[in-house]
Amino acid sequence: MGLDKIRTVLRSPRRLGLAVATVAAVALVAGCSPERTAQWGxxxxxxxxxxxxxxxxxxxxxxxxxxxxxxxxxxxxxxxxxxxYRKRGEGVPRQTxxxxxxxxxxxxxxxxxxxxxxxxxxxxxxxxxxDTKNPDLVVNVVGEKWSWIFNYEGAAREVGEDVHDIGTMEQIPSLYLPVGETVTFNVSSPDVIHSFWVPAFYFKRDLLPGQPTSFQLTPTKEGVFAGKCAELCGTYHSAMIFEVHVVSSEEFEAHLKQLKADGQTGQLMGHGDQHRISGLDKKEDGE
Ligand SMILES: [Cu+2]
The missing domain is CATH 1.10.287 (Helix Hairpins)
Known part of the structure; x- marks a missing residue:
């Protein structure tokens, strides 16, 4: 575009509007993957x-x-x-x-x-x-400053006993769920208000200290989804993230068995329970 042409466009508001709209539309369409376009829908x-x-x-x-x-x-x-009713003369219009x-x-x-x-x-x-369905799985979720504990009730599963996942210093906690199975979540917090949120589930629930609640849902799609705390809960609120792995029933059973093999048996209910994290109890006994 020559300088003269740019000047002509800038002088005409209509042409300028058209140019801006064209650039915006091209940028919008060019920057959109099919997933993005579907998300707009x-x-x-x-x-x-x-x-x-x-x-x-x-x-x-x-x-x-x-x-x-x-x-x-x-x-x-x-x-x-x-x-x-735009102004048509100097007279005061009829007052109503x-x-x-x-x-x-x-x-x-x-x-x-x-x-x-x-x-x-x-x-x-x-x-x-x-939440009136008979659940295939019960997961007890604890949100505390500033991480998550996922306790799986394992008596009715192949693993045969309760296991938990609390993550590590390097690895954020993972919540594994079997696809197509009804899950009851019991959620609680031992300290301040947190909020369990998995955007892809279109579901969020606040965790109120002293007031455990529960809800039910069925994951319908295999994959890895982001989870986070949706309640500003303190200094490291932004670190309260987790990963949701929706997997086949076989993979799920295998994961529970792996947790058991790693010694992550029983349930942890938050602060004060830390001494029960596997491996730490031995150190305490030695003291
Ligand atoms: Cu939180």
């Missing part, structure tokens, strides 16, 4: 990996559609009012107030909007929080 949500994702995803997308519909209507009315039908409308309409959102939120919440 889900309005930012990652690819779903649990049975709780579908109702959550629908609620998320449809709420945005509803918000956009209201937005378009409101923006339209604002622009219409600006154009229709106490329009009762209008006031009733703008009180009633927000109530209708809130009622619809409330109805769908409660419906989705009931579906997502349903």
């Amino acid at each position: 889900r309005l930012g949500l990652p690819e779903a990996a649990s049975d709780r994702a579908e109702p959550m995803g629908h609620l998320w997308v449809n709420t945005w559609i509803a918000a956009l519909a209201v937005g378009v209507l409101v923006w339209g009315l604002i622009i219409w009012a600006i154009v229709r 107030r106490y329009n009762l039908p209008m006031e009733i409308m703008y009180t009633a309409v927000p109530f209708v909007i809130i009622s619809v959102l409330f109805y769908w939120t409660v419906r989705v919440q009931n579906e997502v929080l349903d």
